[in-house]
Amino acid sequence: MKWSNVKYLILRRIVQAALLFLYFAGNYWGWKVLQGDLSTSMLLDKVPLSDPFAVLQIFATGATLGVNVLIGAAIIALFYGIVGGRAFCSWVCPVNMVTDLAAWLRRKLWIDRIERKVWITRNARYYMIVIALIVSALTGLAAFEVISPITILNRGVIFGFGAGAGLLLAIFLFDLFVVKNGWCGHICPLGGVHSILGKYSLIRVTHTSENCTLCMKCKEVCPEVQVLGMIGKRSEDVAKAECTNCGRCVDVCDDDALGFHIRNYLSK
Amino acid sequence: MSQETKKPRISERRRFFTDLAHHAGLGVMGVLLWAGYTEKAKSSPLTLRPPAALGENDFLKTCIKCGLCAEACVNRPQNVDRETGRPRPGTLKMAKAKDPVTIGTPFFNPRDVPCYMCEDIPCVPVCPTGALDPAKVTDPKSGELDFRMMRMGLAIVDPNSCIAFWGIQCDACYRACPLLDEAISLEYDRNPRTGKHAFLKPVVHADVCTGCGLCERACVTEKPAIFILPREIALGKAGAHYVKGWDKKDQQRVEERIGKDVTTHDKSSSESPEDYLNRGLEF
Numbered sequence: 001m002k003w004s005n006v007k008y009l010i011l012r013r014i015v016q017a018a019l020l021f022l023y024f025a026g027n028y029w030g031w032k033v034l035q036g037d038l039s040t041s042m043l044l045d046k047v048p049l050s051d052p053f054a055v056l057q058i059f060a061t062g063a064t065l066g067v068n069v070l071i072g073a074a075i076i077a078l079f080y081g082i083v084g085g086r087a088f089c090s091w092v093c094p095v096n097m098v099t100d101l102a103a104w105l106r107r108k109l110w111i112d113r114i115e116r117k118v119w120i121t122r123n124a125r126y127y128m129i130v131i132a133l134i135v136s137a138l139t140g141l142a143a144f145e146v147i148s149p150i151t152i153l154n155r156g157v158i159f160g161f162g163a164g165a166g167l168l169l170a171i172f173l174f175d176l177f178v179v180k181n182g183w184c185g186h187i188c189p190l191g192g193v194h195s196i197l198g199k200y201s202l203i204r205v206t207h208t209s210e211n212c213t214l215c216m217k218c219k220e221v222c223p224e225v226q227v228l229g230m231i232g233k234r235s236e237d238v239a240k241a242e243c244t245n246c247g248r249c250v251d252v253c254d255d256d257a258l259g260f261h262i263r264n265y266l267s268k
Numbered sequence: 269m270s271q272e273t274k275k276p277r278i279s280e281r282r283r284f285f286t287d288l289a290h291h292a293g294l295g296v297m298g299v300l301l302w303a304g305y306t307e308k309a310k311s312s313p314l315t316l317r318p319p320a321a322l323g324e325n326d327f328l329k330t331c332i333k334c335g336l337c338a339e340a341c342v343n344r345p346q347n348v349d350r351e352t353g354r355p356r357p358g359t360l361k362m363a364k365a366k367d368p369v370t371i372g373t374p375f376f377n378p379r380d381v382p383c384y385m386c387e388d389i390p391c392v393p394v395c396p397t398g399a400l401d402p403a404k405v406t407d408p409k410s411g412e413l414d415f416r417m418m419r420m421g422l423a424i425v426d427p428n429s430c431i432a433f434w435g436i437q438c439d440a441c442y443r444a445c446p447l448l449d450e451a452i453s454l455e456y457d458r459n460p461r462t463g464k465h466a467f468l469k470p471v472v473h474a475d476v477c478t479g480c481g482l483c484e485r486a487c488v489t490e491k492p493a494i495f496i497l498p499r500e501i502a503l504g505k506a507g508a509h510y511v512k513g514w515d516k517k518d519q520q521r522v523e524e525r526i527g528k529d530v531t532t533h534d535k536s537s538s539e540s541p542e543d544y545l546n547r548g549l550e551f
């Protein structure tokens with residue numbers, strides 16, 4: 001295996017693991033590097049970082065919030081909105097490791113080649129956002145936060161796992177046997193929020209169709225294949241919101257037809 | 269051609285409305301299922317929250333489940349095991365799926381680890397959302413944090429299982445209380461069974477007790493005879509119309525009401541009492 005074929009994959013795993021380790025250390029040894037969890041963290045004991053979707057749900061319940069979370073949510077929204085795109089999903093979120101493993105196994109076990117019987121729209125995540133906000137308003141409790149496998153896994157690493165870990169296994173099995181990329185690519189409302197947030201980000205994957213040999217390896221690994229409609233046809237950016245900037249397509253392409261670049265708004 | 273004739277044709281209009289109904293139906297189903305689960309996911313009313321927590325309903329709305337309070341508690345400098353030098357378990361725990369508490373929210377169980385009523389209350393100012401509100405434990409005069417203002421719950425004594433009520437000498441809870449002789453006092457009473465011994469009965473004073481649970485932790489009985497309940501559960505309410513005639517401060521409530529109209533007005537107010545009291549009666 002060539003380094004250039006796994007570069008972004010390995011970088012992503014390092015970033016994901018390092019973040020989990022820092023969170024763990026924040027509780028276990030009291031390190032003041034990254035404290036709290038993915039819903040709200042304190043970076044270097046000074047900078048708040050908050051999950052904009054959790055904050056939105058709390059607003060829906062009608063609560064008034066402290067200024068720290070509001071600043072934190074603004075920082076996160078601006079960072080992904082301007083720079084990172086949907087990178088949260090592939091570089092930060094710990095559930096990505098679970099669902100990527102399921103997707104990898106699907107390919108290895110040829111489950112992919114069996115006809116798919118269950119169909120879910122990829123827009124389900126956007127409906128989930130709306131429903132989560134309605135339920136939060138009706139019940140007075142941030143609705144996605146009580147079922148979110150993301151925070152269950154994240155808190156599990158920091159404070160110890162409980163019975164909620166079963167939910168992660170369920171998602172793994174769902175992705176493996178029921179719908180390909182079912183959770184991250186169809187259902188997860190946090191992924192939906194990050195898609196919307198990151199739609200106009202500067203960092204994008206770009207395709208050079210002159211170099212493309214139509215091997216279609218990129219479409220095999222991409223968790224959001226529908227964003228790769230231009231492959232072999234047009235040289236352009238992967239502009240659809242759902243691209244997670246995971247870089248797997250860049251990794252597997254041996255013909256230099258895919259790469260990261262900074263979107264240039266001026267030349268258009 | 270043949271394919272087209274097999275399926276009945278659906279007009280664009282019909283398709284639009286069917287799609288609309290389909291989406292609306294799925295949406296309503298989703299809301300109902302999810303809301304039903306969310307209601308069930310709320311904490312048991314017996315949950316004890318960190319110091320300075322908002323009332324349970326507002327707390328559930330506001331807390332983002334970040335765990336900063338629990339991390340501040342376990343990592344406070346005083347919280348080290350003298351033998352190992354490692355932190356002891358913290359008071360505040362983040363609820364897991366099987367706890368009777370909303371998942372991810374902080375709570376404590378005093379029999380395991382009580383709250384030590386830290387002077388600097390490190391768990392409260394770190395809360396980024398205001399679910400723990402520093403104002404609730406800040407002395408309005410000095411503007412400083414005052415641990416005596418914490419109200420996490422209230423200690424309740426079960427006189428049936430408290431061995432001091434049996435006549436056995438025990439003042440474990442009394443001595444464990446950080447507000448010694450203020451939150452718990454010992455009431456002396458004659459023990460008629462022996463005729464020559466005294467009862468030393470612990471009595472909790474609700475206006476002082478913070479609900480820290482050090483007494484529950486210290487209690488010597490198998491299942492604690494003194495335990496912490498949330499104040500909404502532990503306390504009754506006499507209502508505004510009972511006034512302590514012997515208490516100057518309470519008397520003031522009456523003064524405050526003089527001048528205001530305190531008579532009840534309803535449908536019958538305009539009628540004479542003979543009329544409405546006798547209405548519907550047969551003689």
Ligand code: SF4
Pocket residue numbers: 205221222223224225227228238242243244245246247248249250
């Ligand atoms: S297009 Fe490439 S970077 Fe975007 S999600 Fe697919 S594989 Fe990842």
Ligand code: SF4
Pocket residue numbers: 318319340341342344359360382383384385386389390391392
């Ligand atoms: S006041 Fe109680 S809950 Fe807060 S840090 Fe101290 S021991 Fe922990």
Ligand code: SF4
Pocket residue numbers: 330331332333334335336337338373374394395396397398399400
């Ligand atoms: S610090 Fe505040 S928002 Fe965070 S878990 Fe504790 S109470 Fe909830």
Ligand code: SF4
Pocket residue numbers: 422423444445446447451452472476477478479480481482483484496
């Ligand atoms: S809970 Fe017990 S130890 Fe704590 S203040 Fe109240 S009576 Fe004292």
